[in-house]
Every structure is written in C-alpha cells, then in structure tokens.
Amino acid sequence: MSDMAPDFTLPGKAGPADGGEDISVTLSDLRGKAVVLFFYPRDDTSGCTKENEAFSAMRDDFAAAGAVVYGISKDSLASHAKFMAKKDLTVPLLSDEASDVCEKFGVWKEKSMYGKTYLGIERSTFLIDAEGRIAREWRKVKVPGHAEEVLEAVRAL
Template sequence: MPDTPATAPDFTLPASGGGEVTLSALRGAPVVLFFYPRDDTSGCTKEAVAFTGLKDAFEAAGVKVFGISKDSLASHDKFAAKHDLDVGLLSDEGSDVCERFDVWKEKKMYGKTFWGIERSTFLIDAEGRIAREWRKVKVPGHAEEVLEAAKTL
C-alpha cells in the first residue's frame, strides 16, 4: 500500500495588503507555499518576481500561491510595492509555521552559525495534503518547475 501524503499543517497568518490567510480555508484548490529567508534580498527577490511572473499561469491551473517569511507585514508591503509583486506574502514573525513545516534550520555563512529559513516550497493538493516538496531550493527555473508539478494535480 503506498504511503498517503501527509496533511499540511494548518495555520492562519496575516497577509500583505491586509487580512489573513488560513490554509484549511483554501481546501478545494491546490496551494503553493514558498518559504524564503528575507524580503528584498537578491535570491528572495528573484524567487518572488518569478512566482509573480507566473501568477496568471498558476491561476489558470486553479492554484493559489503564497510566500512566507518571518518579515513583518510592513516589510512585506514595502517589498511587494518595490518589486511590483502580485503574490500574497504571509508574515510568520514568531516562526511557528516555519517550524511546523520544518524549514527553520541552523545555517552557516561566512563561518557564522545562525537560525534562518531554508528556502523551501510545498505544493499542497485540494484536499490539504502535501503533494510535493522542494528543499534547499535553487531559484533559477524553480517557479517554472513548481508550475509544471501543479498542473499535474
């Protein structure tokens, strides 16, 4: 018997532009969650811009896309306005959701050890199960790969 995919941990987070997003309330449609380390940094900007550029294709496939980081809503709103981002950005300032998705990791850079978000993406099916996950994401071509996987749901 094949393993049944795990149900994605439910959450409610504040969203850029106002309001909140509750994952379980989105059931009935697939959802992409991309976790990224920090607003307005090079890789994170490229990733958010790539997902924004494919927003129409994701919508045509019936898929909702959200980015999640520990940045504040004020930071998200500034980031979205600066780069004309058109995907929802969710604020997980307490890192609770990051921990439940196991993307809050010990990292090393320039000889220093610190805690941060490991760039990861989750494709969640219409029933709320994790259909696919990408860990330690490399940005080039990633949004396109996620779109192709989402089209198969």
C-alpha cells in the same frame, strides 16, 4: 508523500494589484484548490527577490492551473508592503514573525555564513493538493527555473 499539511493562520499583505490590504490566510479555508507555499529567507535580498518576481510573473498561470500561491518569511507586514511596492510583486506575502509555521513545515534550520551559525529559513516550497495533503516538496531550492518546475507539478496534480 501524502501527509496532511499543518494548518495555520497567518497575517499577510495582498499585492498592490489586489489593493495591497492586510489579509489573513488560514490554510484549511483554501481546501478545494491547490496551494503553493514558498518559504524564503528575507524580503529584498537578491535570491528572494528573484524568487518572488518569478512567482509573481507566473501568478496567472498558477491561477489558470487552479492553484493559489503565497510567499512566507519572518519579515513584518510593513517590510512585505515595502518589498511588494518596490518590486511590483503580485503574489500575497504572509508574515510568520514567530516562525511557528516555519517550524511546523520544518524549514526553520541552522544555517551558517562566514563561519557563524544562526537559525534561518531554508528556501523551500510545498505543493498542497485540494484535500490539504502535501503533494510535493522542494528543499534547499535553487531559484532559477524553480517557479516553472512548481507550475508543472501543479498541472500534473
């Protein structure tokens, strides 16, 4: 797959180790390095917490491999700030409250739980190469071992 990743600009929160301030990230500004975007359903839920903790724990490994990592959900910046502080997360989290970026990447899906259908984020990760192309994507991600698998893919770029 060598489609260009859809460009976007989203507000976000830097991790506490980076000052925890509000940031703005434009994908096209990151050309020249690999970018990992992981879309997750909600702050402070068990699977999302484990996924964020795994990417946070490996942030230096991703940096050493030449990649930056961002988590994206529909949660607000205030929610992200609370989640990051509570779980000591280091990966910056971006807020897509209008779900525009989720729709551009095709992760805004109909889901069902307990017999009810609703729209939500399908846990997905995208690896974007230095030229801005989608080098690899993972859909319907299972959290255990996922961050490690993504790191291997970054190293293989």
